Amino acid sequence: MIGALLLGLVCGVLARMLVPGDAFRHMSGPKSWLVSIGLGLLGALLGYLIFTLGLGIGDTDIFDWGGLVGALIGTIIVVPIATMILRRRSHSPT
Template identity: 65%
Template sequence: MDIGSLIAALLLGFVCGAIARALVPNDAFKSMSGWQSWLASTVLGLLGALLGYWVFTGLFGIGDDDKFDWGGIIGALIGSIIVVAIGSAIIKRSRAPRA
């Protein structure tokens, strides 16, 4: 992976992660601020891009062979929304008081 591809992957991850966090109501990551929020958005977006790539290319045979490209932004966004929702559910469950 060259530097241009790395930068594009990080930008794709950040954009998709930020949009997914804005679309998922009451996500567990909303209390973060500053660099932690930026990092969380990027990591969630990159994981979502991988999930979207796996679902659309691996299962449905739709798309191309590049994991992190702007052509697959819809799949990356859908994957990011799924990752944010699941991650929020897991974090909220672990923070819940136990009786």
């Protein structure tokens, strides 16, 4: 469990640094850390689905450090999608 949270944090922080203009740039403190962990865990799950189940390569454990590259790639995919959803939601009339 702790390893999964650390993997999510590392992948979330790295992906947020690599993706320019994400919607989470204004956050700081604990809220920023929680968003990074959440994005990283979603990215790890997406990376697992793409590489292990879809392509048949990679580590067979979802939240394992062996799948760091796949988790990072998945998180880099998740961050722009989450940014697009948040921006669309904030600009839509309610």
